[in-house]
Amino acid sequence: MSNSKNEKEYMYERVKTLYGDRLDEEQLAAIEASLDPMISLLEKIRDVPLENSDEPYSVFKPYRKNR
Amino acid sequence: MMIYKTIRELSQAIQSGETAPTELAQNSIERLREYGPVLNCVVTITEERALKQAKQAETELKAGKNRGPLHGIPWGGKDLLATSGGIPTTWGAYPLREQQFNYDATVVKKLGEAGSVLVAKLAMIELAGGMGYKQPNASFTGPCATPWSLKHWSGGSSSGSGSAVGAGIVPFAIGSETWGSILSPSNNCGVAGLRPTYGRVSRHGAMALSWTLDKLGPLCQCADDCGLVLEAIAGPDPADPSTADEKWSYQFEERDFKLAVIKDILEGKQEAVAENFKEATKVLEKYCTVEVIEFPDFPYQAVTRAILSGEAAAAFDDFTEKGLAAELTAPEDRYGSYARSLVLAKDYLRALRLREKMCRIAEDVMEDYDAVIAPTSGATAHPIDEPFPTQRPWAHRDIMGAVGNGAGLPSISVPSGFSDEGLPTGIQFMGRSYDENIIIGIAKMYQERTSWHIRHPVMFQA
Numbered sequence: 001m002s003n004s005k006n007e008k009e010y011m012y013e014r015v016k017t018l019y020g021d022r023l024d025e026e027q028l029a030a031i032e033a034s035l036d037p038m039i040s041l042l043e044k045i046r047d048v049p050l051e052n053s054d055e056p057y058s059v060f061k062p063y064r065k066n067r
Numbered sequence: 068m069m070i071y072k073t074i075r076e077l078s079q080a081i082q083s084g085e086t087a088p089t090e091l092a093q094n095s096i097e098r099l100r101e102y103g104p105v106l107n108c109v110v111t112i113t114e115e116r117a118l119k120q121a122k123q124a125e126t127e128l129k130a131g132k133n134r135g136p137l138h139g140i141p142w143g144g145k146d147l148l149a150t151s152g153g154i155p156t157t158w159g160a161y162p163l164r165e166q167q168f169n170y171d172a173t174v175v176k177k178l179g180e181a182g183s184v185l186v187a188k189l190a191m192i193e194l195a196g197g198m199g200y201k202q203p204n205a206s207f208t209g210p211c212a213t214p215w216s217l218k219h220w221s222g223g224s225s226s227g228s229g230s231a232v233g234a235g236i237v238p239f240a241i242g243s244e245t246w247g248s249i250l251s252p253s254n255n256c257g258v259a260g261l262r263p264t265y266g267r268v269s270r271h272g273a274m275a276l277s278w279t280l281d282k283l284g285p286l287c288q289c290a291d292d293c294g295l296v297l298e299a300i301a302g303p304d305p306a307d308p309s310t311a312d313e314k315w316s317y318q319f320e321e322r323d324f325k326l327a328v329i330k331d332i333l334e335g336k337q338e339a340v341a342e343n344f345k346e347a348t349k350v351l352e353k354y355c356t357v358e359v360i361e362f363p364d365f366p367y368q369a370v371t372r373a374i375l376s377g378e379a380a381a382a383f384d385d386f387t388e389k390g391l392a393a394e395l396t397a398p399e400d401r402y403g404s405y406a407r408s409l410v411l412a413k414d415y416l417r418a419l420r421l422r423e424k425m426c427r428i429a430e431d432v433m434e435d436y437d438a439v440i441a442p443t444s445g446a447t448a449h450p451i452d453e454p455f456p457t458q459r460p461w462a463h464r465d466i467m468g469a470v471g472n473g474a475g476l477p478s479i480s481v482p483s484g485f486s487d488e489g490l491p492t493g494i495q496f497m498g499r500s501y502d503e504n505i506i507i508g509i510a511k512m513y514q515e516r517t518s519w520h521i522r523h524p525v526m527f528q529a
Contacts, residue, residue: 015405015406034199
C-alpha cells in the first residue's frame with residue numbers, strides 16, 4: 001500500500017472518528033473524495049528539499065511591556 | 068442624482084455646493100433599498116450612523132474644516148468588518164446573523180476619521196469562502212449578482228462590495244482578499260479593485276480567515292479612487308502587529324513603465340478574456356515596455372494553499388467544533404472544514420518555510436519590472452445558479468494568485484472590455500511589495516487611454 005493511500009485512509013478514519021456523528025454518508029463520501037487533492041498538494045511541498053536552517057517565514061519577538 | 072461619480076468629482080461637487088453629504092448619503096440609502104434586494108448585495112443599511120456622520124461632515128465643511136477627499140463621501144463595508152452601535156457583523160453566515168461587536172474595526176475607524184459616511188454593511192460569501200464553497204449561492208443573503216447581468220455572479224468573496232460599486236449604489240467599498248476576493252468581484256462587476264501589500268492596512272476588527280494572507284482593500288469607480296481610499300486606511304496600527312511601520316501617502320507615478328507578462332498566461336483562458344487582454348496590452352505598449360517572463364518551477368499554489376488550509380482550520384476551529392457549519396447555506400460548506408482540520412503542523416510549517424523561498428523567487432523575477440500584467444480572471448462572471456465547474460482550465464496555473472497572495476504582493480484590477488454577452492473582463496497589474504503607487508499609476512494611465520470604466524450597466528443608471 002502506498003504512503004498516500006495509507007495517509008488517505010488515516011485521514012478519513014480520523015474524520016469519521018472525530019466528526020462521524022454529525023456527518024451523513026453523502027458528506028463523508030465528499031470528504032473522502034476531497035482527500036486525494038489535499039494529499040497531492042501536501043506531497044508537492046514535502047518534495048521540496050529544505051535545510052535545517054530554513055526557518056518559517058514568521059518572526060517571533062519576545063514581548064516586553066513598553067518596549 | 069450623482070451616480071457613478073468618482074470620489075474626486077463628488078468631493079469637488081460638495082466643495083462647490085452642488086451637493087451635500089446628507090444628500091449623497093440619502094441617495095445611497097435610497098439605492099440600497101431599491102437595488103440591494105435585486106442584486107442581493109446588502110446585509111444591513113446603517114442609516115442612523117450614516118445620517119449622523121453625514122450631518123457631522125456637513126457641519127464641519129460649512130465651518131471650514133475639511134478632512135480631505137473622502138469627507139462626506141458614502142461607502143459600504145464588507146460584512147466582516149466589526150462595527151459598534153448594535154450594527155450586526157454577520158460574516159455572511161446564517162449562524163452568525165445576529166453577531167455584534169462593541170468596537171469598530173480599524174478601517175472603519177480610519178474612514179470615519181477621514182469624514183466618510185458608512186451607509187451599509189455589504190454581502191459576502193459565508194466566512195469569506197473559508198469552508199470551500201463551490202457555487203455562487205454561499206451566503207445567507209443569497210447569491211449576489213453582477214449589475215451587468217442578474218443571471219451572473221458578482222464574484223466573491225467581497226461580493227456585495229463589487230456589486231454595490233458596479234451598480235453605482237456606493238462610490239466605494241472595502242473588501243478583503245485572502246486569495247482572489249477583491250480581484251474576482253472587481254473583474255465580474257467591472258470596477259477597480261486594489262489588493263494592497265500584506266500589512267499595508269490593519270486587519271484589526273476584520274474576520275480572520277488566514278492571519279498571514281488576509282488583506283483589506285478598496286473597490287472603486289477607478290484606479291485613482293483606490294489610491295485616495297488606500298491613503299485613508301493605510302498605516303501602522305498597534306492592534307495589528309503585521310502592519311508596516313511607515314505611513315503611506317498616495318503619490319501616483321506617471322512615466323514610461325516596464326511591464327512583464329508571464330509566458331503562456333493566456334493558456335486556457337476564455338476567448339473574450341484573451342482577446343481583451345491582447346487589446347489592453349496594445350494600449351499599454353504605447354507608454355510601457357512589455358516583456359515576456361517565466362517563473363521557475365516551484366509549488367507556488369501548494370505552498371499558498373497549505374498555509375491557507377492550516378490557518379483557516381485554526382481560525383474556524385471553534386466554529387467547526389461547535390457544529391455551526393451545519394447551518395451554513397452552501398451544502399459543501401457544511402463539511403468543508405473537517406478534512407482541512409487534519410493538515411499536520413509540520414506540513415503547515417513546511418509551507419511557511421517554503422514561503423520565504425517563494426518570496427525571494429518573486430522578487431528576483433520581478434525586480435527589473437514595475438509590474439506583472441495578466442487577465443484578472445480566466446473567465447467572465449459565472450452563471451448565478453450553477454455550481455462552479457470541477458475543471459477550470461485557467462485555475463490550474465494561478466501563479467498570479469498564488470504568488471501574489473502567498474508573497475503578499477499588491478495588485479490592482481481595472482476593466483479591460485466586455486464579452487459578447489456584455490460581461491466585463493479585467494486586467495490586473497501586480498507589483499513588488501509596497502509598490503502601490505506604481506501599480507496605481509500604471510492603471511490610472513491605462514484608464515486615461517480607455518473608456519471601459521466609464522461604461523455602466525443600463526439598469527442602474529438613474
